[in-house]
Amino acid sequence: MIGIQFYPDKVIQALIKELPNPKWSKEFAMVYIINTAKNLNQVFEKFRGVAWVNGNSFFKEKPIRDNEPVDINWYRNRIKTKSYRYVPEAYLTKLELKRYALNTCKTYISQFEKFINQYPNCPIIELSEQEIRTYLQLLIQQNKSNSYINQTINSIKFYYEAVMEMPNRFYNIERPRKEHKLPQVISKEEIQSMMICTNNMKHRCIVGLLYSAGLRRSELLNLQLTDIDSKRMLVYIRNAKNNKDRYSLLSETVLKDLRIYYKQWKPKKYLFEGMLGKKYSTESVAKIIRNASEKAKIIRKVTPHMLRHSFATHLLENGTDIRYIQTLLGHSSTKTTEIYTQVAVHNFKLIRNPLDL
Template identity: 45%
Template structure:
């Protein structure tokens, strides 16, 4: 039996597992079966398309319940990022609107668990969405109302482990060569060479660059921690040329009207340039961060240094790159090749 893996769109080669993943369309699958039927009478198709959560059930306007102001204030007092504030308040508002007939103080632990089951069984949300919802609910009841810590756990099917999308060094080179805009090219270069999160890039200020010690200070990065990242020689030359041309006032990369550069703008032009140079993968700013880590590993850099560079607390998070790198896989000698046959 032959197994064919099918995804949403844009066929791609899986270098780790050494096989192709084809677009999931009737035309493609029919052609595959037509060509391979003489050699493989039985062909099994594995649907690898991303499953999206079902939309929320529309509710009456009078059932809408906004997030309490006390929760917003508490989040800001505890210095949560604005992104987290927006996420938690939006999710808690959704939760309250579901239990519109009850005040927050009246909602029981059983009702919270029932809502979690609704998200998993009926809306089929992702694990990350479910976890964020739990965190938002726990924050209100524990931090705002001062309740005891509780665990709201709903068992769900074990999901597969998805490896992050990574560009090869050849693809990364092609991408950088294909960006004519100086500002855009500098942004992509800084993200890739420093292994940054998009939030770290847009928060970076001109004054954070230390040319003497060839490093950049990332202030209050994820987890509210400061850390340094190295400033590569090529990156420094590009940044200097960019600064001379654009002369930003405060942030290293600023929007047309000043202030922080828009993360959505970075995502948009990155997709546009990737498509223009023929990269079929779904490229986003985090892809550049994953690519940086993978290429460092392929160049022999120790995992502990990569973990520090990326600002990751858990070493297991960094170890995922050992599953992606092609260098190690290609150097493994198959035991069959060692036999005297």
Template identity: 40%
Template structure:
């Protein structure tokens, strides 16, 4: 029997890749527990155990504490991100992406990783597992930043082919559907939170980050502090929402945050806020996979349909580029509904 064996990390698992052109050897390898064929590597791979290492004449595993090494590298990367004041969400996203990448090459040192490995990761891990284009871009961004700033290596990570971004239209609810959602809850606090998101076009993180002092009733505005991109902005405060907030404040008396959780002084959690929306959707029986961000999309689209200038909508949403805001022109139905189909003239 003839074969060529080497260690492999496949889908974050330790494996042994066995390449052979001999039919009898292939049939023999297939009898191993959890033997799998890899189209990418053109060979069989089996679990990386001491027994299999002995069978395929590989040296016993040496405990080099790869996990500890990965932890150290990720810790350095997180410190660099935090010192540059990246948001907590970005730090976590990039750190998780780097862990995934380094774990895939756990049998190599960071210095040994080269361009071919980057392309292999793209094909063997991201594409083979059919991961999303947005996740692939997150991996690319994290790896690029890590090698440039931590390893100080000129590694052309652009060879991890970036996928073309999908041009998806934002999901928008009709005004009737929004009204049903906002009126679904009996719990007044939950109702006020959902009304705030829609009436001000807030992200969920922006809502739970509000403090009572951010509601400036004398100016009829809400101040959104240090939102996405570390930017402050103001949005108009509806008189109807102001009345609801006054009732809410009298009944709940928040201490630190405008909307607090079960523990006084602790903000309402984003996960609990998602559950609040889920319950509202269940009560209305709307047959759509509604998310909190749909309310923000609906706010922008309804503003556009009511004649609000796109430049103002950009400011209200806190978009850096007008191109981001222009996507709402593609879902606004006001102008589209005025177009007469040539079919009507037949």
């Protein structure tokens, strides 16, 4: 059920009577209606412009990540100009309190600032659905991707729903339909060629680990020396996506390279360190993969995430159970992992092309 508590008010009482089959609970001392998406939508529609609906007791909070502290002070300390609107301090504070990942913080701040600067003379709190829809139409006309538009909507909703505590204020804002793109994969031979063409041992280890353990780029950069378990031949991945820890495979080939790399570079804490012992940057990893693919003369543009896709696809083609692949990748559901069945070629090889019959 959806329970509704409110201060006595004739207008609100009259509107509540218009909700679908409202009833009174003596036990909880509140009005309630059946909990459906349609009824929830009606609650927000009915009181739009009349009252703020505080749904903090109803909606679940986003899980707190137990990662290192998020440092977004750069946004506070920027040199500011009068001609540009910056995110309110409350926006930054809420991001810190909820401990959102740093990349999420950067995206939200950037997208929300672009939105409010589209309406420089209108107070942020007074911006309505009409202004949001107009801005989204502008992004569509600029051929922005569905992902970009969804990130924009999330950054706007974060301000009104999380910062201003007005849950579902823009419940009816239309989102682009989800794109169902297949993962991009390269062959095992192409990956081996990338490693052979990479003379720098640190770079070779990065290419090898991304592929052989199916790592996300952020997971690779967070690896510490103690996360490489050479006795059990496992890689320990901590605080990955959705705040999950997991194990993945450690390749014997990569382990040999890692031992040579360690003697040469002597990292202190993180497996791959940049200047002054800090974590390697995401841009550096992308550049390493791009350079390695160019040296291997791979025509397609290769990204770090393509190595993860290739790892999963090659395991599936070799007959590995999809549930094991799900565990190695850290997917919450096999439905996410099943997308690789559409790019694995082992089943297609069993089918004879009608032209060749």
